[in-house]
Amino acid sequence: MAAPKSVIGQTVDAIREAVAPPARLLTDSERSIAAADIYEAGRLTPAYSFMLFSACGIAALGLLQSSVAVIIGAMLISPLMGPIMAMGMALARLDTRAFRSSAATLAIGAGLSVAASILIVWLSPLKDATPEILSRTRPTLLDLIVALLSGFVGAYLTVNRKGGAIAGVAIATALMPPLAVVGYGLATANWQIASGAMLLFLTNVVAILGAVYGVARRYGYRPQVREGRAWETWALLIVMTALCVPLAVSLRSIVIEARETTRVRGVVTDAFAGASPHIAELVVETERGGANEVQAVVVTRKFVPGAEARVASQLKTGAHVEIEQVVTATGVPPSAGSGGALANRVTPTSAPAGPEQKLRAMLAGVGRVESVRRDGEAVEASLVLNGSPSLVDYQAAEQAAQRFLPQTSVRLVPPLAPLPAVQFAYGSSALDADSRRTAESIGWALNRWGLTAANVEGLATPSPRGRRAADLRVAQSRGEAVASVLRERGIDVSVAASVPDAVEGDPAQYLAAQVSAAP
Numbered sequence: 001m002a003a004p005k006s007v008i009g010q011t012v013d014a015i016r017e018a019v020a021p022p023a024r025l026l027t028d029s030e031r032s033i034a035a036a037d038i039y040e041a042g043r044l045t046p047a048y049s050f051m052l053f054s055a056c057g058i059a060a061l062g063l064l065q066s067s068v069a070v071i072i073g074a075m076l077i078s079p080l081m082g083p084i085m086a087m088g089m090a091l092a093r094l095d096t097r098a099f100r101s102s103a104a105t106l107a108i109g110a111g112l113s114v115a116a117s118i119l120i121v122w123l124s125p126l127k128d129a130t131p132e133i134l135s136r137t138r139p140t141l142l143d144l145i146v147a148l149l150s151g152f153v154g155a156y157l158t159v160n161r162k163g164g165a166i167a168g169v170a171i172a173t174a175l176m177p178p179l180a181v182v183g184y185g186l187a188t189a190n191w192q193i194a195s196g197a198m199l200l201f202l203t204n205v206v207a208i209l210g211a212v213y214g215v216a217r218r219y220g221y222r223p224q225v226r227e228g229r230a231w232e233t234w235a236l237l238i239v240m241t242a243l244c245v246p247l248a249v250s251l252r253s254i255v256i257e258a259r260e261t262t263r264v265r266g267v268v269t270d271a272f273a274g275a276s277p278h279i280a281e282l283v284v285e286t287e288r289g290g291a292n293e294v295q296a297v298v299v300t301r302k303f304v305p306g307a308e309a310r311v312a313s314q315l316k317t318g319a320h321v322e323i324e325q326v327v328t329a330t331g332v333p334p335s336a337g338s339g340g341a342l343a344n345r346v347t348p349t350s351a352p353a354g355p356e357q358k359l360r361a362m363l364a365g366v367g368r369v370e371s372v373r374r375d376g377e378a379v380e381a382s383l384v385l386n387g388s389p390s391l392v393d394y395q396a397a398e399q400a401a402q403r404f405l406p407q408t409s410v411r412l413v414p415p416l417a418p419l420p421a422v423q424f425a426y427g428s429s430a431l432d433a434d435s436r437r438t439a440e441s442i443g444w445a446l447n448r449w450g451l452t453a454a455n456v457e458g459l460a461t462p463s464p465r466g467r468r469a470a471d472l473r474v475a476q477s478r479g480e481a482v483a484s485v486l487r488e489r490g491i492d493v494s495v496a497a498s499v500p501d502a503v504e505g506d507p508a509q510y511l512a513a514q515v516s517a518a519p
Helices: 007-019 028-041 046-065 068-077 081-093 096-123 141-159 166-173 176-187 191-218 232-271 307-315 355-363 391-404 433-448 469-487
Strands: 278-287 290-300 320-327 367-375 378-385 409-413 453-459 492-498 512-517
Touching: 028 081, 028 141, 046 068, 046 096, 046 176, 068 176, 081 096, 081 141, 081 191, 081 232, 096 176, 141 191, 141 232, 176 191, 191 232, 232 278, 232 290, 232 307, 290 307, 307 320, 355 367, 355 378, 355 391, 378 391, 391 409, 391 433, 409 433, 433 469, 433 512, 453 469, 469 492, 469 512
Parallel strands: 290 320, 378 409, 453 492
Antiparallel strands: 278 290, 367 378, 453 512
């Protein structure tokens, strides 16, 4: 009995095999047998169709339940690797008939899989997009690399007729879950999910096909008859390069989101310094390399007025920031779920029985409650928030209180104060998200103060040569933009336009519209 080889001996054998000519790797008969086995696995049979339909149904259920074990089971059942490997082998041998047959098998199988997923999603009461579904909608270059490596392993095992690790290859390539997600996207009319999952599936197919083609050529599979110049290698390279473009863009986007999420988390934590903050939820959307939309739920020991504006100014990207503050006695998350739309929110740690008492207890931790009274079916409270709150903060506090007293109409009355200016971008008379929120909070405050009429003065900077008619039109348009928001709240508005002869002081003061209560 021969003694086992040392590690060095095994390494030398592996190197010899890697550089050996194809004729020494496989004999002609071994190549024929392996090719026949691969083509057989790529045939369209009733068993193939049944297994695909069942596998995609299982995958769809696993995705809807976010069950990794069920999804892995679907990967193991799926026979989709067969026609893809047959296509790669047919391309290496330039066997057009076998390639067309295998491609048809793959297309029919993919169609059956998507149909099964659509049927399952339609019948299922669970239709929410789970993390397992969303994770298959943004493929990157890393997915392409995984599919390539898996394809190399699968092709090596198949060509050498070694099936020991083929189950691991099926799991790594993950062909079935993307098709199930495509069906989910079509069933729920979510085209973004469907298109992202389809890109992942095509990435896996092309990568595996290319890997099988490369391994087959290495093991001596060549065209039996060639007409014209070799084109198949270049065709594969062109297709894979074309796929790399969206995959690289997706990878860059994910890297930027991860970086900006980390940065935003730090900025939000700093904004709540001294309040024992716990960020329970954070969603960051990016655009042009920076944060564009920030939504956060922060559990805090005390209410922090102006937190949204502070975070937005620190980010310096013009991001629209919404922070929902959940105030507790200790700053740790309450046992109940946070729920609800994002807005600054106040949560009581204990609550008496009556609506008035509940509202007073709710607001006591964030400011001074001057009065709470019944007004018919509503409860009205006069509140002075701690710190330097804006009207947006007061409106958000009312929205939060209303969610905690859903059976009672809640009105918070802020203290009388000068109304803030509604800011505009230079040369623009359109309301952006922040300026619209300011205008809406002004209309809300006028309603709470019982005022039914207001004056709006639109402002604009003059040109270097003095005031022009165009400057007055910009000022008038700014006033009308704010007035339209106030009129939606039933306020009678008169609009005037004002442009100075020359800029004095900060030019930003003229990029605005000013609201005042009518006498």
